Amino acid sequence: TPALEASFSSLKFFASTSIFIPLGISSLIFFPENAVEYFVSYYDYYQPEAYLPHTDTYIEKDSSINDEIDRLRLKATSSLMSRDDVVIVASVSCIYGLGSPDEYKELLVFVEQGEETTREEILKRLVSIQYERNDIDFARGRFRVRGDTIEIFPAYEESAYRIELFGNKVEKITQINPVTGKKIIDCKKAIIYPAKHFVTTSSRMERAMKSIEEELRERLIELHSQNKLLETQRVETRTKYDLEMMAEIGYCSGIENYSRHLSARPAGSRPWCLLDYFPEDFLLIIDESHQTIPQLNGMYNGDNSRKKTLVEHGFRLPSALDNRPLKFKEFERLMPQTIYVSATPGPYEIKKSE
Template sequence: MSFKLKSSYKPAGSQPQAIKELVLGLDKEYKNQTLLGVTGSGKTFTVANVIEKVQMPTLVIAHNKTLAAQLCNEFREFFPDNAVEYFVSYYDYYQPEAYMPGSDTYIEKEAQINEEIDRLRHACTQALITRNDVIVVASVSAIYNLGNPLDYEKTVLHLEVGQSLDRRGMLEKLISMQFDRNDTELKRGQFRMRGQVFEIMPVNEELIYRFEISDKIDLIEIVDPITRNVKANSNDAWFFPAKHYVINEEEQNQAFQTISSELEDRLNTFKKQGKALEYERLKRKVKYDLEMIKEVGYCNGIENYSRHFDGRKDGEPAFTLIDYFKYAAGTSPAGTASSQSTSPNRRGVDVAKNKGFLTIIDESHVTLPQIRGMYAGDRARKENLIEHGFRLPSALDNRPLMFDEFSERIQKTIFVSATPSVYEIEQSGQVVEQIVRPTGLIDPEIIICPVTERPGKNKSQVEDVIERIKERIKIGERALITTLTKRMAEDLSDYLKEQKIKVEYLHSDIKTIERIDIITKLRKGEIDVIVGVNLLREGLDIPEVSLVAILDADKEGFLRNETSLIQTIGRAARNVNGQVVMYADEMTKSIDKAVSETKRRRAIQLAYNEKHGITPKTIQKTIRNILEEFGLTSTSVKNTKTKINRRDRSIFNLDIMGDARPLKEIIKEKEFKMREAATKLEFELAAILRDEVRELKAREKTGDSQKSIKSVKSIKSKVKK
């Protein structure tokens, strides 16, 4: 199936020319290009048009989960008939294995997996195996170990009506695919057998496939796991492995031999060095791990042996999501085989004619340095573990890609940024500018004011910004203030409250759900100001904001360099009255460059507006209260500031007093909202709803709902006090 873009808008402003130049660059076989697009110019829409024109599977990499989710939703709107997938780290909590020699402290790996994100990761790899019209929006998780795509596809199970069925062979096949048997309650990646009925829940779907069998498969039904209603009948069904790491018995035995051989070599080294403690520690650790793998197929930290299970050489990089892209595009050995694949919906790939795949690096000035830094941090931690006998040296090969390896593996690439770094510009065959906004909005006016008060001449930066904020409030507009530190943000926020200004602060210590609530309040006008530190990280593109104040703008550094200043200026570029005030006692090179570049962009947009008779208008953007959509209130968010733990907060949200419906019906509704939240990539909300469902089910089992209601009242009274 081909990519088909659906939108009520047509390319406008700089977009048509940018699309044309980028497509031409891809036709000319440019390895790298840069799309330099200002805030609000519609860079994502431009990229979507490029994808439709070149018809290439596309990997989009963003620098955090939140931005990746936003991009994924945008691309899903543009390409509703194609596969748009989401691939980020599936850990809600992750504490890596580590050893601190100074205090002789060993910290074991501890992790909590988000089941919904795990499901989406499997949906992603399955899409890449089975079709070519795929867009994946990923975080840096794309450069980490994922398992061999060829082994993954070889293990696919296909069942169809009328097929003869060997029950024992079926059981062995599912177990080899890492499925678990559970005859009571089915979850993803599990199966059960009850008489003549065989049920499987795939790892990528919240559906049950029910098979009625005799000596053959008589019927295949797709069943809702909650209501048990039959949603549809099917002639066949495809099942992929429940884990991305798949290995057959022969490969496992070979891996055990090479692990044992490496262990022997390492023990000899410790023996020669006289390191008796490290010798015994490593010997005990590895032998225990091997026994666990033999017995149950898994051990804690099994990924540290991945080089042996993959059959890779010393120092050779692991398989990553990028290898699945090469498979889908037919540009790897696995991909060559895929044209003969019997996987579901597989489109035959003519490798000789295939264009490969396209990579988009979103906000490249932030994302590329992040990718570059992953390898070094991972290696330093593992070298410590290896030196002190906690891991074999081969653990170093369970690692993210080095930056050079990443650059070699991605194919045609477009860097997207309003402020590309020197690296992107130097590596690009061309830099395509997208300066003109279709809306006609111009870059904000910039005013530079002193930081320090001079009696009779000027006020201090704080007193000046308060006056400007009050002027904006009078006309129903909002303001953002950026400070240098968290402490400054909090202190300024307290001071503004004393001045009767409705304000909240925003920095990295604020949890995701509370951050969503604060931003929604700003848009609604419940607060007028947000004070933050790194407002670039927050991705605050809010049309209601007409004033951005940059305090201490002359303090050269990460948050006050040219790139950061230009990005911060862009926060006011969605409002027709946009204005930026920089507070500085001296004119730094960064301020001078940022002001000059903004003036250049203003001039281009003004000329375009005059030529086409465009009157700029503030962007109209629906105020979407995500929290209320999923049955959560701002009151529940406030609890994150209290000493109440996560479980109590979950109970607090379960205000079912006055709800006369049966508990089962309430649970069903909550589960529906939970799945809906996960589908919309609102995973934090889905997690809270999941906890609520667990609490309600606990009530249902004990029948003690009144006690739970009393606990709600008790918690509410504590919060009020």
């Protein structure tokens, strides 16, 4: 059941929606000026990583990501970073772990017309926020280079930027159609947010890798002391491979399982999530709250049970347990002004409304 999260200066939205919500009729809500975004799970198909001890069966993570929904998720966070008048329609995906909002904003690439910079510096900054160079296949999250012209396709947009340099100076910035290359509009500046939610600087990556190595050493000692030789081999092989990938390309498959190290959070602390990207004074509206609240309440337990089995049998380090959805108490602490919408409210909403 979707939850509607919005940043507003007043409750005028609630006043208008109160007219049609009790009637149970189809409605069109028109926001002519606001950034209206969408944040749900981007998987068309998802088989989580799992281990079944009773049959000794390891199930590798398998998924199919919907490219358009991935774009919309990135668009949602980029809008929250750059605007105040944002409306987000979200599912329970909003309580699952994302990268740090501070690092996400800190690592944006800002290019302004007339700015003194070099082509190499712009390319280096793009690579650091997970953009890939591809001069043939120009797609979301990629850039291409032709002489002193750089074309960037932001991971969250439907249009691209063309940046033209003359020597060490940005001469012209144009918003273009990524297919035809035709100009849409001239721009004074271009702001490029990261291509992924899990991004960090090279220095923080090095620090995180040292922290992962330290956790691995401690875990190997623990498993050796329990005479769990197979589990020892599993976790050592897996973690060292992931560390090699991080060192080579700054990323690895399943990097979210190391999110605690990447954001330097203490063990057991909650992950960052979409709610952290909002300002403090936003409005939260929970639709069909009698169903949504129990759903939010149950997400942590299922995830934790599956990952505990992976950790116990050497498929993941214990820190993977901190890549998780929020516990309900953690979600409650992040809840600002909240409106529960339900024809049959549950005991939780009734108690909160007293």
